[in-house]
Amino acid sequence: MPDATDADGLTVGQVSTRLGVTVRALHHWDEIGLARPSLRTAGGYRLYTADDLERLHRIVVYREIGFGLDRIRAVLDDSTADVLGALRAQRTQVAERIDRLQRLGAGLDRMIDAHERGLLLSIEQQTAIFGPRWNPDWPAQARQLYGNTTQWVQFAERSASRSPEEWQAIADAVADLDRALGDAMDAAVAPGSPEANRLAERHREVFAAYFPLTREMQVCLGRMFEADPAFATHYDGIRANLASWFRRIIDASARAHGIDPDTATWQ
CATH class of the missing domain: 1.10.1660.10 (Multidrug-efflux Transporter Regulator; Chain: A; Domain 2)
Known part of the structure; x- marks a missing residue:
């Protein structure tokens, strides 16, 4: 050189x-x-x-x-x-990459929206799926209370990819469980019995559509079902005193798994 x-x-x-x-x-x-x-x-x-x-x-x-x-x-x-051929092939790859990035961007937008709103459903869709007693303000209230928790993140991630049809299936599963709880109470099913324990386990499975629910967390929810006016009104509207009976079957199921309901915490 x-x-x-x-x-x-x-x-x-x-x-x-x-x-x-x-x-x-x-x-x-x-x-x-x-x-x-x-x-x-x-x-x-x-x-x-x-x-x-x-x-x-x-x-x-x-x-x-x-x-x-x-x-x-x-x-x-x-x-x-073949420079022209190479450029055309590269153009095809770029177009495919742009399409992937656009879909990724749309997914990110839905994820952000889900973290902020909870439900990616219109008010009309919410009412149609969850019934006329549904309050569209509840997701915003839940975010205000629980927006910094792991469970809200898990709920938002599920919500971001969920269609109205999938939400309908979840609402149907919840309604079926509510009916089963009312029927079991009518039949004097005793807390701690095999049938009651199956109902408690079924509740955990249905609720997992929102976020994973441990038995300790389920006990905490049972307390809230009985003490919170909105939840108590919901369950007692199905059967009188159903909220308290539901809490008792949750507590009995927890004891069967070595958990003391009196000391259980959200974990």
Whole structure:
């Protein structure tokens, strides 16, 4: 490689600034023989000529559209290379990548919306699915109370990917469970009995549509079902005193699994 003075070409730093690539990248391209400077100063520093810059410019362009370095080398150095064909193939790959990114963006939008709203359903859809007694303000109230909990995150992640039809299936499962609880109370099913324990387990399975429910957490919910006016009104509207009876079967099921309902915590 011929020696030259600084006036004969551009230094690595000058080329880096002009083309918007790092000095490290220029050194790497030199080392692998992809873009070697044609000149050196007497002190051994790289200098790039106008022809070198033209090659570097093409490398930058091809790299920006997604070509790998080996493919760039083939396009630049192989006189038989089908450049137009390579560009068209790359355009197809870029279009596919854009489509994937757009779908990813839409998924992220739904995830953000679900974290903020809880339910990605219109008020009309909520009423149709959950019934006329449903209050559309409840998801916002739940977020205000529980928005910083792991369970809200789990609920939001499920909600983000859930269709109205899937929500309908969940609402139907909850309604079926409510009916089964009322029928069991009418039949004087005793807390701690096999049938009562099956109902408690069924409740955990149905509730898992919202977030995973441990037995300790279920005990805490049972307390809330009895003490919270909104929940108590719901269950007692199915059968008088159903909220208290439901709590008793949850507590009895917890005891059967070695959990003391009096000391259970949300964990």
